[in-house]
Amino acid sequence: MLKIGSLTLDLPFILAPMAGITDLPFRMICRRYGCELAFVEMTSAKALVYENRKTEKMIATRPDDRPLGLQLLGTDQEFILKALDIIHKYEYDIIDFNAACPVTKVTSKGEGSGMMKEPRKLGRLLKAIVDHTDTPVTVKIRAGWDERSVNAREVALYAQDAGIKGLFIHGRTREQGYSGSVDYQVIREVKEALDIPVIGSGDVFSPLHLRKMFDETGCDGVAIARGALGNPWIFIETAEYLKKGIVPQMPEIPEVADIMAAHLRASVECHGPVVAPVAFRKLFVWYTKGFRDVKPLKDRVFRAKTEDEMLALINEFRENASYSQKSCICQ
Ligand SMILES: Cc1cc2nc3c(=O)[nH]c(=O)nc-3n(C[C@H](O)[C@H](O)[C@H](O)COP(=O)(O)O)c2cc1C
Numbered sequence: 001m002l003k004i005g006s007l008t009l010d011l012p013f014i015l016a017p018m019a020g021i022t023d024l025p026f027r028m029i030c031r032r033y034g035c036e037l038a039f040v041e042m043t044s045a046k047a048l049v050y051e052n053r054k055t056e057k058m059i060a061t062r063p064d065d066r067p068l069g070l071q072l073l074g075t076d077q078e079f080i081l082k083a084l085d086i087i088h089k090y091e092y093d094i095i096d097f098n099a100a101c102p103v104t105k106v107t108s109k110g111e112g113s114g115m116m117k118e119p120r121k122l123g124r125l126l127k128a129i130v131d132h133t134d135t136p137v138t139v140k141i142r143a144g145w146d147e148r149s150v151n152a153r154e155v156a157l158y159a160q161d162a163g164i165k166g167l168f169i170h171g172r173t174r175e176q177g178y179s180g181s182v183d184y185q186v187i188r189e190v191k192e193a194l195d196i197p198v199i200g201s202g203d204v205f206s207p208l209h210l211r212k213m214f215d216e217t218g219c220d221g222v223a224i225a226r227g228a229l230g231n232p233w234i235f236i237e238t239a240e241y242l243k244k245g246i247v248p249q250m251p252e253i254p255e256v257a258d259i260m261a262a263h264l265r266a267s268v269e270c271h272g273p274v275v276a277p278v279a280f281r282k283l284f285v286w287y288t289k290g291f292r293d294v295k296p297l298k299d300r301v302f303r304a305k306t307e308d309e310m311l312a313l314i315n316e317f318r319e320n321a322s323y324s325q326k327s328c329i330c331q
Contacts, residue, residue, distance in 0.1 A: 002014075002197060002199075002220055002221040003197065004037075004094060004136055004138060004165050004166040004197055005094075005135075005136025005137075005165035005166070006136060007037070007067055007093050007094060007136060009036045009037055009067070009221075010036065011034070011036060011238075011239055011242070012220060012221040012222065013035075013204075013210060013221060013222045013223070013224055013235065013238055014035075014036070014037045014038070014039070014199060014221060014222070014223045014224065015027065015030050015035045015037070015038040015039060015223075015224060015225075015228060015235075016039060016168075016201055016223035016224060016225035017039035017040065017041045017042055017069075017071045017096070017098075017140075017225075018041060018225055018226075019041040019042055019101075020041065021041065021229070022038065022039060022040065022041050023041075023058070023267075023270065023271075024060055024061060024062070024065060024266075024270050025263055025266035025267045025269075025270050026263075027040075027065055027068070028064075028065060028266060029232045029259060029262065029263050029266070030228055030232045030235060031064075031065070032232065032259075033232040033233050033234075033235045033236045034235035034236040034238075034239050035228075035232070035235040036067060037067045037068070037069060037093070037094070038065070038067075038068055038069070039068070039069040039070070039071055039094075039096065040058065040059050040061070040068065040069070040070045040071065040092075041058065041071070042071045042072070042073045042098045042101060042112075043055060043058060043059055043070060043071060043072060043073060043083075044072075044073050044074060045072050045073065045074035045076070045079040045080045045082070045083035046074060046076070046079050046083075048082075048083040048086050048087065049079050049082045049083055049086065057271075059087065059090065060270070061090060066093065067093035067094070068092055068093055068094075069092060069093060069094035069095070069096050069138070070087055070090070070092040070094075070095055070096070071095075071096040071097070071098050071140065072084075072095065072096070072097055072098065072129075073097075073098045073101065073106065073111055073112060074111060075109065075110045075111050075114075075115065075121075075125070077124075077125055077128050080125065080128070080129060081128065081129075081132050084129065084132050084133050088133075092135060093135070093136070094135065094136050094137075094138055094165075094166075095129065095133055095135050095136070095137050095138070096137075096138045096139065096140055096168065097125070097126060097129060097137065097138070097139045097140070098111075098112055098140055099112065099113060099115035099116060099122055099139055099140060099141045099142075099155070100112060100113050100140040100141055100142045100168075100170050101113055102142070102174045102176075102177050102178075107174065113141075113142050113145065113174035116141060116142055116144055116145050116149075116151065116152075116155055116174065117145055117149075119151065119154050119155045119158045120158060122139070122155060122158060122159065123158030123159060123161060123162045124162075125162075126139060126158075126159055126162035126163070126164055127161075127162040127163060129162075130162055130163040130164060131163075136165040136166070137163070137164045137165060138164055138165060138166040138167060138168060139159045139164055139167055139168070140167075140168040140169070140170065140201075141155050141156065141159070141167065141168070141169050141170075142169070142170050142171075142172060142173055142174055143169070143170075143171050143172055143173045143176075143183050143186040144173050144174070144186075145173060145174045145175065146173050146174065146175035147173055147175065149173075150173065150183075150186060152169055152186050152187075152189070152190050153186075153189050153190055153193050156169070156190045156193060156194055156198075157193060157194070160194050160195065160196055164196065165196060165197075166196055166197040166198070166199060166220075166221075167190065167194060167196060167197070167198050167199070168199045168201055168223055169186075169187050169190055169198065169199070169200060169201060170182075170201040170202050171183040171184060171186055171187045171200065171201070171202045171217075172202060178226075181203060182201075182202030182203045184200075184212075184213070184216035184217050185216075187200045187202075187213075187216075187217040187219055188216065188217045188218055188219075191217055191218050191219050191220070192218070197220035197221060198217075198219050198220055198221075199219060199220065199221040199222065199223050200213045200214075200217050200219035200221075200222050200223070201222070201223040201225065204222055204223075204224050204225075204227050205226065205227040205234075206227065206234070206237075206247070207234070207237050207238040207240075207241035207242070207247050208241075208247065209227070210222050210224070210238050210241075210242075211241070211242075224238075229283075229286040230283060230285070230286025230287035230288070230289055231286070231287075232259065233250070233251055236248075253291070253317075253318060253321050253322075254318060256287060256288075256317075257314050257315070257317055257318035259287070260283070260284065260287050260314045260317070261311060261314050263280070263283060263287075264276070264277070264280050264283075264307060264310055264311065264314065265307075267279065267280055267283075268307050273306065273307055276307070277304060277305060277306055277307050277309065277310045278305060280310055281301050281302055281304065281310075284298070284301045284310070284313065284314070284317075285298055285301065288317055288321065291317075291321045291322065292321065292322045293320055293321055293322055294317060294320075294321050297313055297316055297317055297320070300313060301313055
């Protein structure tokens with residue numbers, strides 16, 4: 001069980017926000033396989049305030065897409081508070097604040113992991129958010145800016161003082177981006193320093209990695225990001241593993257193909273027949289990762305433009321793919 005403010009989760013793992021990926025169809029597929037709390041990708045407070053139509057589409061949800069968190073990005077208090085007023089109507093279960101994004105376009109404005117350099121300012125901003133909303137507020141941080149300035153513990157303490165209800169930490173520095181391995185020690189230090197729940201993030205690609213994150217850090221919950229790409233089963237596998245201590249068998253090929261088709265259909269409904277099939281190309285590659293005999297299909301996937309073309313390739317995968325030694329996606 002994991003409790004973040006007024007929100008109680010039966011299982012202590014969460015679908016982490018991923019820009020360009022954790023849209024409504026992606027979240028609903030993960031929920032089908034046991035994901036409870038999911039996040040909309042990071043959303044710029046300024047874009048929300050300027051009523052950017054793309055942003056409104058990005059944060060779209062529906063009643064069964066619950067519990068759901070929204071993650072805000074920005075540094076300007078005025079915009080952030082206005083953004084909170086705009087999103088109030090969506091009744092998100094958590095408002096998370098992004099102090100973790102490593103992208104230069106973001107950090108050059110002091111946003112995302114740029115906030116790791118200003119723990120006091122981050123604390124003040126979080127306090128203003130907490131005072132402005134009844135929804136539980138959390139923050140996502142990194143280990144630090146770079147290896148010479150690993151300050152997650154200090155940042156986390158300022159954040160806790162601001163009244164947040166939980167803290168997510170990706171155990172890499174901004175400088176590392178997504179490379180190198182996750183630093184469990186820094187997550188442990190943060191966990192030991194705080195009284196609120198700490199949710200670890202980084203390199204959880206299987207139930208066994210999740211166990212490692214818990215064991216090495218003592219964290220209260222785990223956020224799963226890249227481990228869910230083309231692998232929504234990770235949630236049910238992890239639940240089973242935590243209950244029984246056994247990693248279940250990977251899904252059969254027809255089930256993988258069925259989910260791909262359902263994901264494609266939902267994407268077309270959400271994003272339209274022009275954008276969705278092209279955006280699905282990367283999902284096709286993720287879903288079929290580790291299967292044998294799919295290389296020729298993958299080459300053709302990058303030429304598919306319509307839902308029918310993509311569906312035909314999914315059906316070819318269903319008929320022609322086979323398991324390979326490295327295909328066990330739960331290892
Ligand atoms: C493509 C991509 C987009 C991401 N977008 C976000 C985001 O919008 N907000 C955020 O807090 N983290 C974002 N992340 C970071 C993940 O939530 C997670 O913390 C990180 O990938 C480490 O976990 P992993 O090793 O399990 O992938 C993103 C990661 C990836 C790979």
